[in-house]
Amino acid sequence: MKNQDFTQKMKELRNKKGFSQEELAEKAGLNLHVIQLIENGEIELRGDALNRFATALGVSPDVLVDWAMQDNKDYLVSLNLSNVSP
Secondary structure (H helix, E strand, O other): OOOOHHHHHHHHHHHHHHHHHHHHHHHHHHHHHHHHHHOOOOOOHHHHHHHHHHHHHOOHHHHHHOOOOOOHOOOOOOHHHHHOOO
């Protein structure tokens, strides 16, 4: 997921609903700081948090996320290293 695309969609949906960052955090059951980090493009939203935000915004997670295949070599490296015994 490209952070810039996601943050733009999230801001637009939040504003369409008339929610402040605080209201969205409360409705999603997550910390305000998480909303701020996401909207600044500093972290990506995944898993349960993604579902919570989609529910709070009244949309499917598919609306927020472009599910196109992407290379994530960092993930593959960490996955490979997790199999290395000390």
